[in-house]
Structure formats: structure tokens, C-alpha cells
Amino acid sequence: MKWIITVLLLLVGRPMVAQHAYWAADFDSLCHVLQRPQADTARVRTLIHMLDVVELTEVRRRAQVLPLLDELFRLNARTQQLDDAPYRELRAGVNFWVETRQPHQALAALHQAIELFDEAQHPIPLLLIDLGPLYNELGESAARFAYFNRKLKQYRLQGAVENQAACYLVLGGTFRHRGDYNQAISCYLHAADLFQGFHRRLFTNELMVAGTTYAEWGNVQKALHYLEQASVLNKKYRINGLQRLFALQAVTKLNLQQGNLAAALRYANQALETARLDSVDKRQFTAYGLVLKSQVLLALNRPREVGPLLAQAQHIADSLRMLITGRPGEFALDATWAQYYTARQDYPRADAAWQRAYEKATAANFQMLRPKYLKQIIRFQDARGAAEPLRSYTRIYLDLLDTLHAAQGNNLLAQYEGERIEQAQNNQIARLRHEKSLQDLRLRQRNQLLGVAAVAILLVSGLGLAVYRQLQAKKQTLAQLRATQHQLVQSEKWAFVGEVSAGIAHELQNPLNFMKRFAEVSTTMVDTIHEAGSKPGLEQEILLGLRQNLQEISQHGIRASAIIKDMLEHSRSGTGQREATDLNALLLEYLQLARQSPELRDQALHVAVETDLAPNLPLLAMVPSDMGRVLLNLFTNAFYAVTQRRRAGEATYQPVVKISTQAGPAGAEIRVQDNGAGMSPEVLANVFQPFFTTKPAGEGTGLGLSLSYDIVKSHGGTLRVTSEEGRGSEFIVTLPVA
Structure with missing residues (x-):
């Protein structure tokens, strides 16, 4: 049962992982x-x-x-x-x-x-989200609300989850600007639940926005709940940039609201540092960070440090034409100027700054800021004793509060919170019911297994003794088989040694017999040299014969040495250091060596060589000297085959050797084709056997192709041959990629 559940989770989880990725x-x-x-x-x-x-x-x-x-x-x-x-x-x-x-x-x-x-x-969720700032730039808050409300209904009918999430995000911002915290938080949480399925960064972002909106509404407990949840997720998913800046801003404002000024300053400095390190929106984020730090310094009664910070923020805002609403939230530059001028007792400038802040919030339909700014303007006018402005702003403030309270109620809990709790409870009930049904099923299965186990125990008890006896007999038989196997392995080893030794002895016997015979003849000739004086010219003839005999002895000694050398190369093949090699360059190098070899130099000049080398071959891992020996063997064999047929005297025969390379699915392929006499089926069957050769005695050791086969195999490749009598032969080498 567990593995079935695991497979289902994997099948369901893969699309979700792919969406997040x-x-x-x-x-x-x-x-x-x-x-x-x-x-x-x-x-x-x-x-x-x-x-x-x-x-x-x-x-x-x-x-x-x-x-x-x-x-x-x-x-x-x-x-x-x-x-x-x-x-x-x-x-x-x-x-x-x-x-x-x-x-x-x-x-x-x-x-x-x-x-x-x-x-x-x-789906185009990010394009939908991008429309929000464009509507803000045009100051068309009502049109934005109507458009996204209509699109949300459309996407609900279509089941377009990604686009629904984007609409909830933008609508949440619209409700927040209007000061309707209830609807704003409900939209943010709706968006968070949808983003959770496909976009982690926006999921944590909406939890964070919900937390900051709760803080602005006055529900500190809920604000901390969502901000802490978002902070954990940001760390888990390694989210930085705007997300981290927004989180630090939110924590700073919450500490400022609760009077924890030292913590607020610490978080404000972190926010400013994060803004300055951002690679995309460094200047815009820095302006937000400067304003935030200025607010904390004013709360700490340190206005002298604030002026340069606000001047720098004002310069950035003017150059970027920043609005009071932006991606990181409220840009309270004018309100902070007003607080700064008030602290410096520059009341005319403070009054003008408050006017600008309130006018910008009203023009942007930023209802969440209007009561906040009105409250601070009322306090400012009251402190100055300006009765008429005080009454006017107080009347506007009270009317605005009545409107907002009528729309939201007084419980400071978003409507969607209740829906989420009810949904979570329903999910919990369904899970418990599912677990209970699983437990009942497991209980029935356990009872059935107990019955089956009891019967199995009886059967096992009856068969146990017979199995034990058979086991003892099989152990004895196994010991005998192992002893026999050991003897067979030893016999096969010695048989292989004998076979190889016989092959070497046979191959070395011919040159040694020749050497012995010519040595004996030379000895006889030396014994008769004393009689040379009685016969004119005989001494010179004997010396000439001795010279020829010594040359024969030397040639057969060279042949014996070549046989031993090839056997040693058999044992050493594949032991060199492999390196990434350009196969085409290696092929051309050894082709030139083959054409210049002493045995074929004259004949090879009359052979036409056609090359077709693929330009896109990958580098191959090989021992270049070993693979060069393979290529040299194949080329010289091809030249030998066509020159032998040419010597047969066919009038219309033109000797041709074709060499090609091409990239294959697993590596590279080399083809060496000749139009020589070809091979019979009997020769083809033994062509890779050690000491097998069709060349006349003294011209070949029969180890070249055997050695080549072993070298290619040690490189993880293959060497095969096709041939037809009278048509020629083709050797095909395949090698893996480095």
C-alpha cells in the first residue's frame, strides 16, 4: 500500500515541480x-x-x-x-x-x-501583474479595478489558475489603496494560495503583503504570523532582491509602530544595504531605504542626520519620476519631509510637504494613506493652533473613517481568513476519515495474513526436516563440484599456456631451423676453405656464399625478434595514458607513414588513395601510439592487398584504397576499404587469430590484426571486417567519445 501511495505522490508532484521550475x-x-x-x-x-x-x-x-x-x-x-x-x-x-x-x-x-x-x-500572470503599475501611472484606479474584476471572473470560469492568482494580487493592491483592508487581505491570501502551486517567490510575497497590511490595519498578532511565515520561506527558497527588501521594510515598520526603535534602526540599515546591493532596481530601492531610515532617525529624535538622506532620496525620486505607489509599497517621501521640517520647527515647509503628501495620496486614490496622513495633519495643525484648517481636516477625516468602517467592520479580521480556517478544518476531517478507512483496511488485511501465516507455519514445519536433509546432501555435492571446478580451471590455464607456447614455438621454429641450417652450411664452407688454393677462384666463391648465409641468418633473426616484439606488444597494449585525440589528424599522420614504409614505398606510389574525413568528429579518449599501430596495420594491409592484385597482371585493374571517418550515435567510425583480391570464407573466419597469415613465409608474423583487435577492444570499441573474393575487403573500427 505504501509504495502505491508513493507512486501516486510522485505522479502528482512532477507537474507541480515542473511548474515551479x-x-x-x-x-x-x-x-x-x-x-x-x-x-x-x-x-x-x-x-x-x-x-x-x-x-x-x-x-x-x-x-x-x-x-x-x-x-x-x-x-x-x-x-x-x-x-x-x-x-x-x-x-x-x-x-x-x-x-x-x-x-x-x-x-x-x-x-x-x-x-x-x-x-x-x-498563461501570462506576470504580464497581468505589470498592468497594475501602468494603471497607477495613468491614475486610473477605478478602471484598473473594473478590468481585473472582470478578468478574474473570466479566469475562474476557464480554470486558469496562474492568471487568477495575478488578478487577486492586483485587486488586493487596489483594495489596499482604497483603505479596504478586509478585502485587500482576502485577495492577498487568495493569491498566496494559488501562487503556492507554481510560483514560490510570489507565494511568499503575498504572505508578506498580507502581514504588512494587517499591521497597517492594527492587528499586530496576525501581522507577525504572516511576516514570520514569509521570512522562513524566503530563507528556505533563498529569495533576495525586492522580496528581501519588502520583508525588512515590513519588520522595520512593525518595530517602529511598537516603539522598538533600536530594532527598527537595525532592520532599516539592513534594508538600505539590501537596496544598494540589488543589481536591477538599486536606485529605486535605495530611495525607499533612505526614506525608511529617515523615519526611524526622526523617531529617535536625530533630525540632523535626516536632511542629507532625504535630499539623496529626493534626487533619485526626481530622476526616476517615482510615484507615491510602487513595487516596494508606499513611497512616503513627502510625509517624511513634513516630519523632518516639523522637527526642525520649519512649519511653513512642513505644512507644504503635508499638503503635497495628501494631494498625491488622494490623486492616486490611495485610501489607506489618506486617513493616516489626515491624522498627522490634524495633529500638526492642532500643535500650531490653526483652528480653521484643523476643523476642515477633522471633518474630512471623520467622514473618511465612517466610510471605511462601514465597508470593513470592526473585527480587524479579513473575511477570507474564516474561509481558509473552514477549508483547513474540512481537509482535516477528510484526512482523518481517510486514515480511519486505511486503518480498517489494514486491520482486515492483518487478520487475513495471520490466518495465512498459521497455515504457512504448519507447512514450513513439515517441510523443514526434509529441507535440512537435502541441504546437507547439497553441501557435500557443492564441495565436490568446487574441487572439480578448481581442477578444471587449472587444466584450462595449462592448456592455454600450452596452446600459446605451441604457437610461439611453431612460429619461432622456422627462422631457427633456417638459422641452424645456414650455420651448418657455413661451417662446412669454412672447413673447405683450406682447399681453396688448389682450385682457382674457389676461395672467393666460398666467401661470397658465407656472406649470403650470414645475411639469411640475420633476416631470420630479425623475423624471430619481430615475433617476440609483437607478442610483447600484445601484453602491453592498452597500458599507456589515454588522452583526448583528434582522430582525423592521427589518421592522416599514420597514412603518410604507411605510404613511406620500405616494403611498400615503390608499390604504394601507384595506389590511388581516396579520403573522406568528417569535419565534425568529437575528440576521442585513446592511447595515440596504440591506435596509430592499429591504423598502420590496416593501411599497410590494404596497400599490400591491392599491390598483390596489381602484380597478378589484370589489364584494366586500378588499385584504390578508400579511407573515411564519420560521427556515429555513440562515437566515431573509421572505414578502410580496398579493391584487392578479397578473402575466402575460411580466411575471413580466422583473420583475427594470432599467428594466422596469408602472406608468404618470412613476410608476416600473423600478429598484426590480432594485436589491432585487442587494442580497439581495450579502448571500448569494435573492429570488424567484410570481404568478398574478387571484390576487395573493408575493415570498420568504431570508437567511443572521450
């Missing part, structure tokens, strides 16, 4: 993949992947998208791999957004791209 792919890593050599179809898939995971809210990424789209269109024109209509609308939208600065046209084109992606059933 796809959406968690790093854009820069995919850029490196794109730079490698790839087929056009693979490059198209990589480009689509990059466009799926890119975030257009990153300014640097927006500029990179246009060249990617252009390359996609160019490749798709050749492969016709996909319908590129949605990508053409995407390019138009990004071009309006980045190049021509026409946000309305950009929004319209991106809407059209999303509709086309929906028709193709291609």
Missing part, C-alpha cells in the same frame, strides 16, 4: 542559455520562456524585451512554430510604454495582447 527561472540565466548554439525551434522556446518570466515593471527589463521579440519574429518566420499575433501586440505595447512614452496606447495594446494570449490559452 518554469516560473522560477532566472531571466539572466535564460539570457546565457540563449547565447549558446541552439536549433531554431529550441531558441523559440527559450525566447517564449524569457517573455513569460520577464517583469516589465523593471525599467532595464523593458528595454531588453524589444530585441527579444524581434528575434522571435525572425526565427518564427523560418520555423512557423507559433501564432505570433499576441507577441506583436505585446511589442507594440512595450514600444508605446518605453520608446514613445504613450501610456494610454501602451495600455490598449497590452489589453489586446492579453486577449490574444487568452484565446491561445497561454
